[in-house]
Amino acid sequence: MVEQSLLEQLIEALRCMPGIGRKSAQRIAHHLLQRNRDGAKHLSKIMAQAMENIGHCQRCRTFTERPICELCESSKRDNSMICVVENPSDVDAIEDSNYRGRYFVLLGHLSPLDGIGPEDIGLNQFQQLLDDEELKEVILATNTTVEGEATAHFISEMVKAKGKQVSRIAHGIPMGGELEYVNSMTIAHAMDGRKLI
Amino acid sequence: MVEQSLLEQLIEALRCMPGIGRKSAQRIAHHLLQRNRDGAKHLSKIMAQAMENIGHCQRCRTFTERPICELCESSKRDNSMICVVENPSDVDAIEDSNYRGRYFVLLGHLSPLDGIGPEDIGLNQFQQLLDDEELKEVILATNTTVEGEATAHFISEMVKAKGKQVSRIAHGIPMGGELEYVNSMTIAHAMDGRKLI
Numbered sequence: 001m002v003e004q005s006l007l008e009q010l011i012e013a014l015r016c017m018p019g020i021g022r023k024s025a026q027r028i029a030h031h032l033l034q035r036n037r038d039g040a041k042h043l044s045k046i047m048a049q050a051m052e053n054i055g056h057c058q059r060c061r062t063f064t065e066r067p068i069c070e071l072c073e074s075s076k077r078d079n080s081m082i083c084v085v086e087n088p089s090d091v092d093a094i095e096d097s098n099y100r101g102r103y104f105v106l107l108g109h110l111s112p113l114d115g116i117g118p119e120d121i122g123l124n125q126f127q128q129l130l131d132d133e134e135l136k137e138v139i140l141a142t143n144t145t146v147e148g149e150a151t152a153h154f155i156s157e158m159v160k161a162k163g164k165q166v167s168r169i170a171h172g173i174p175m176g177g178e179l180e181y182v183n184s185m186t187i188a189h190a191m192d193g194r195k196l197i
Numbered sequence: 198m199v200e201q202s203l204l205e206q207l208i209e210a211l212r213c214m215p216g217i218g219r220k221s222a223q224r225i226a227h228h229l230l231q232r233n234r235d236g237a238k239h240l241s242k243i244m245a246q247a248m249e250n251i252g253h254c255q256r257c258r259t260f261t262e263r264p265i266c267e268l269c270e271s272s273k274r275d276n277s278m279i280c281v282v283e284n285p286s287d288v289d290a291i292e293d294s295n296y297r298g299r300y301f302v303l304l305g306h307l308s309p310l311d312g313i314g315p316e317d318i319g320l321n322q323f324q325q326l327l328d329d330e331e332l333k334e335v336i337l338a339t340n341t342t343v344e345g346e347a348t349a350h351f352i353s354e355m356v357k358a359k360g361k362q363v364s365r366i367a368h369g370i371p372m373g374g375e376l377e378y379v380n381s382m383t384i385a386h387a388m389d390g391r392k393l394i
Binding site: 005006007009010013014016017018019024026027028029030031032033034036037039040041042043044045046047048049050051052053054063064065070087088089092107 | 202203204206207210211213214215216221223224225226227228229230231233234236237238239240241242243244245246247248249250251260261262267284285286289304
């Protein structure tokens with residue numbers, strides 16, 4: 001077999017990114033080589049550093065290169081609320097709204113068939129957070145999948161056992177969404193969650 | 198100003214790739230950190246190597262880390278034809294058809310207003326290739342833009358002056374294309390290029 005050219009290797013390697021197929025990888029490789037070698041060298045350096053140094057926050061488990069993440073260290077957050085999410089990207093999504101409480105990131109969801117139990121999603125660590133006297137409410141913002149719902153249910157039992165409030169974020173029609181394009185499951189949720197006006 | 202976190206820096210750096218906006222960069226960064234750190238480390242290494250070592254073939258100007266690229270070195274190619282293209286990615290596109298001649302990559306097109314003249318697109322080097330006695334035909338496959346057409350015209354004069362054949366690849370309706378979605382320029386070309394059956 002002929003050894004792969006460096007360009008071929010680059011195109012192959014670029015495909016480790018989600019949503020990047022062979023054609024996009026080719027286009028990216030050519031673009032970087034022709035127009036932005038400096039940007040690519042910088043990316044290569046930062047990527048190596050990031051993969052080596054970014055770990056998880058000891059308190060909320062989100063991504064950070066420090067022992068405790070910036071959000072957890074901030075003194076401006078509301079300690080009475082913790083929002084539980086599946087992934088670090090969910091934190092970014094919720095930060096864009098005006099929630100100002102704490103977070104806890106599961107890094108997954110319960111999935112007994114795959115051998116993912118409570119400890120694998122950090123619930124022993126979460127149990128300790130529940131001991132905090134300042135904490136009044138846990139908001140469950142796991143995904144609306146079967147696993148996400150089961151995980152939310154499991155955690156709600158833990159929280160109730162500690163005598164704290166627990167809530168699930170509302171599911172319904174997205175803002176600006178047109179009814180005819182929303183699936184029936186969502187509409188059923190929106191009906192159940194209707195409010196008197 | 199607070200120093201940017203490593204994750205923020207990674208997301209910013211990923212945006213040097215074409216077609217990757219902030220949301221995609223975020224998604225890619227999270228995916229790599231959570232699921233494929235090894236792939237990302239490998240990509241980082243290959244990318245640094247590629248940006249450092251990939252240059253241009255001394256004969257056809259395409260990307261390669263060697264002095265002469267694999268295609269130019271191959272003894273199985275037809276020396277009687279050279280296909281002239283604007284970008285290295287055009288070579289890949291044409292390789293997927295069954296053309297088996299040589300290539301010449303301009304790495305751009307003539308653009309006097311931007312100060313890009315014949316030497317900047319390697320035409321002095323191309324002139325030497327025209328001296329090859331084996332060469333019978335030059336196929337112009339520059340883009341169908343104003344600059345691409347002007348460049349094709351300029352090169353065709355060079356080739357004719359050497360008494361060799363010169364041709365332009367056919368423009369027309371793409372295979373599988375539906376007439377109603379094809380622009381009028383393309384239809385005009387297709388009409389001009391019609392063949393008796």
